[in-house]
Amino acid sequence: MINDDHATEPLLSVRALSKEFSGVRALAGVDLEVLPGEVHCLLGQNGAGKSTLIKTLSGTYRPDGGTITWAGEPFAVSSPIEAITLGIATMYQELDVVDGLSVAENIFLGHEKARAGITDRRTTHRLTRELMTRLGHPQIHPGTEVGTLSAANKQIVSMARALSHNARLIIMDEPSAVLDSAEVENLFRVVRELGAAGIAVIYISHRLEEIRQIGHRISVIKDGRSVANNLPVETTPTSELIRLMTGREVASVFPTKPTLDASAPVVLEVENLELPGVFSGVDLTVRSGEILGLAGLVGSGRSEILETIYGARRADSGRVRLGGKTLPAGSVQAAVAAGMGLSPEERKSQGLILDEPIYRNVTLASFPRFARGGLLNEGVERARTREQLTALELRPADPDRVTRTLSGGNQQKILLARWLLHGTRVLLLDEPTRGVDVGARAEIYALIRELADSGTAVIVVSSEIDEVLGLSDRVLVVADGRVLHDGPADDLTESAVLDLVMSGVAA
Numbered sequence: 001m002i003n004d005d006h007a008t009e010p011l012l013s014v015r016a017l018s019k020e021f022s023g024v025r026a027l028a029g030v031d032l033e034v035l036p037g038e039v040h041c042l043l044g045q046n047g048a049g050k051s052t053l054i055k056t057l058s059g060t061y062r063p064d065g066g067t068i069t070w071a072g073e074p075f076a077v078s079s080p081i082e083a084i085t086l087g088i089a090t091m092y093q094e095l096d097v098v099d100g101l102s103v104a105e106n107i108f109l110g111h112e113k114a115r116a117g118i119t120d121r122r123t124t125h126r127l128t129r130e131l132m133t134r135l136g137h138p139q140i141h142p143g144t145e146v147g148t149l150s151a152a153n154k155q156i157v158s159m160a161r162a163l164s165h166n167a168r169l170i171i172m173d174e175p176s177a178v179l180d181s182a183e184v185e186n187l188f189r190v191v192r193e194l195g196a197a198g199i200a201v202i203y204i205s206h207r208l209e210e211i212r213q214i215g216h217r218i219s220v221i222k223d224g225r226s227v228a229n230n231l232p233v234e235t236t237p238t239s240e241l242i243r244l245m246t247g248r249e250v251a252s253v254f255p256t257k258p259t260l261d262a263s264a265p266v267v268l269e270v271e272n273l274e275l276p277g278v279f280s281g282v283d284l285t286v287r288s289g290e291i292l293g294l295a296g297l298v299g300s301g302r303s304e305i306l307e308t309i310y311g312a313r314r315a316d317s318g319r320v321r322l323g324g325k326t327l328p329a330g331s332v333q334a335a336v337a338a339g340m341g342l343s344p345e346e347r348k349s350q351g352l353i354l355d356e357p358i359y360r361n362v363t364l365a366s367f368p369r370f371a372r373g374g375l376l377n378e379g380v381e382r383a384r385t386r387e388q389l390t391a392l393e394l395r396p397a398d399p400d401r402v403t404r405t406l407s408g409g410n411q412q413k414i415l416l417a418r419w420l421l422h423g424t425r426v427l428l429l430d431e432p433t434r435g436v437d438v439g440a441r442a443e444i445y446a447l448i449r450e451l452a453d454s455g456t457a458v459i460v461v462s463s464e465i466d467e468v469l470g471l472s473d474r475v476l477v478v479a480d481g482r483v484l485h486d487g488p489a490d491d492l493t494e495s496a497v498l499d500l501v502m503s504g505v506a507a
Contacts, residue, residue, distance in 0.1 A: 009072070011036045011169060011200050012057070017066035019052055026052040027063070028224040034169065039191060039201045041215040041233070045245050045437040046407030049224040050204055054171050058090040059083035081110070087168035091175055093435060094348070095154050099147030104128040106146050107161045131160040136186045151178040151346070152298050159190070170194065171202045176210060177434050180298035180463055181498065188214050206437045207464070208238050220244040246439040253442045254470035255449040264288045267457040268426045270309060273318030278304045279481030282318070286426065286457040291448065293472030293489060294461045295497050301481040302461045303345050306428045310342045311335040322426060336365055341419030343412065345430040345461075351415050352403055359385035359399035361414050365422045388417035392447060409440025416447055427451060430461045445471055465494045479504050
């Protein structure tokens with residue numbers, strides 16, 4: 001429950017908010033009320049208007065209509081600095097840290113601690129250590145360059161920056177997206193401490209199970225409009241939340257698993273693969289039509305195993321065979337030519353060229369088939385891309401649309417379209433639904449299952465254990481760079497996987 005010690009008058013009140021971009025209404029009537037000390041969960045599909053709303057509250061955009069009241073006064077800020085000065089800090093889904101700066105420099109960027117115009121390094125480092133201790137990460141040193149940190153630790157730095165402003169309201173956009181289960185529990189601890197101190201949180205997440213643990217009230221927006229406000233977390237069924245977000249009933253997120261054909265040919269074989277200091281002794285096989293899941297915590301070596309199989313990292317020892325042929329170590333070109341594709345963990349920075357049109361991203365792995373006399377036939381590229389977009393039910397199926405403008409779910413579909421067009425035999429998927437809403441998740445799961453049913457061998461890495469178990473036919477549990485368990489997904493539970501990971505003992 002919300003801390004009763006704090007006033008129940010709204011800290012933030014939004015009424016009939018509207019915002020338009022080039023004739024397109026991103027917000028068309030949004031209401032929101034946030035009380036001091038509460039965790040208010042904001043739900044909605046990708047493209048519903050959540051990002052526009054939080055950018056309006058953070059001072060990036062100015063609304064076209066409606067009213068915003070902050071602490072009982074009209075809210076009329078024109079920049080993020082003004083919003084922060086008022087006491088509103090925002091943690092964006094896309095990490096906004098500067099890789100070339102230190103941890104301390106990132107946290108106090110724009111409000112540096114200085115004496116006589118010179119940065120007070122001692123004070124800055126002391127305050128940084130205090131924030132890191134508060135966040136449960138005292139091992140992150142103030143002088144460490146942020147670019148050397150993992151995505152999870154970069155998120156911690158972003159959180160520390162928000163706390164450094166002594167904010168009264170912190171907006172958290174998908175804060176758990178790059179965190180493992182232990183990190184998420186630590187995040188929840190911090191959020192509860194904020195609430196106890198009277199600090200409000202707007203919590204945005206596609207993981208509906210999280211809001212049950214951390215939220216007080218829920219508001220839902222769809223197509224730029226409020227469709228529900230101030231729903232109690234304890235008594236609102238998940239099925240109702242999904243219906244409000246999607247406008248339809250979603251009976252089951254995961255598709256039905258067919259009986260796996262034990263006689264299907266083995267497409268991918270990995271033997272004794274090793275990358276010193278990261279993982280060792282990795283053996284796995286994947287059959288045609290099989291979905292193999294890799295479960296484990298962030299830092300367990302899951303992603304690195306996938307990248308090494310793909311050739312993005314060069315193994316020191318071991319062998320990868322596709323279709324019976326050994327692939328040269330450290331060669332992405334050889335892997336792609338043999339029929340392997342990878343959708344990386346950071347799809348925006350590692351998998352897509354965001355400012356290029358969709359068709360150029362879809363045909364990226366298949367350029368030779370579109371070349372004539374050294375020139376690309378863009379008309380054929382567009383035609384083949386449109387076929388893939390139609391098959392994947394991406395609307396509108398416009399090959400010329402800029403990739404950056406797509407939602408997270410549709411960007412993931414673009415990566416799937418790339419490998420479908422290429423005729424991939426082995427598909428490696430690292431966090432395929434990160435930042436994707438529940439409706440789009442169901443669509444992506446169905447597409448992955450359809451690929452497997454057509455004979456593609458699939459490996460899925462996910463931080464969400466229920467996703468690995470629900471989607472996969474077979475699961476490898478990985479901890480500290482070692483495979484602890486290899487068996488049918490239906491024989492495992494989430495608690496059993498966590499027990500294996502925490503104990504570090506092979507089953």
